[in-house]
Amino acid sequence: MKHSLRLEHITLTDLDTAHLEDKLNRIEKHLAPPYTTSVTIMHDTHHTKGNVITCTIVIEQGKQVFRAERAHETVQSAIDACISALKSSLLSSHELRKSHT
Numbered sequence: 001m002k003h004s005l006r007l008e009h010i011t012l013t014d015l016d017t018a019h020l021e022d023k024l025n026r027i028e029k030h031l032a033p034p035y036t037t038s039v040t041i042m043h044d045t046h047h048t049k050g051n052v053i054t055c056t057i058v059i060e061q062g063k064q065v066f067r068a069e070r071a072h073e074t075v076q077s078a079i080d081a082c083i084s085a086l087k088s089s090l091l092s093s094h095e096l097r098k099s100h101t
Contacts, residue, residue, distance in 0.1 A: 003039050005041070010041060012075065023083040024083070026087075031059065034061075035061040039055070041053065053071065053078045055082040056082070057082050066093070068085035
């Protein structure tokens with residue numbers, strides 16, 4: 001899946017990038033072209049204890065916008081939580097469209 005990626009105060013490892021690609025490819029089947037995907041991953045530097053990684057994914061499909069933002073201690077867990085929320089939103093939207101036709 002093509003997407004734009006923005007990083008703030010963090011660099012992704014190859015493993016993190018592969019994980020992101022894999023998760024985005026899994027939700028691609030719930031989308032109908034054309035759509036755009038933008039991903040923002042940032043390390044919140046204002047926290048004094050622990051790592052806080054925030055992942056935001058925005059998918060624009062026609063007039064619909066699907067957005068999820070989740071914060072966790074690791075990049076992969078933040079991506080997983082964000083993808084899970086997006087998948088839930090996409091499935092409920094699909095069911096809503098299906099019931100109206």
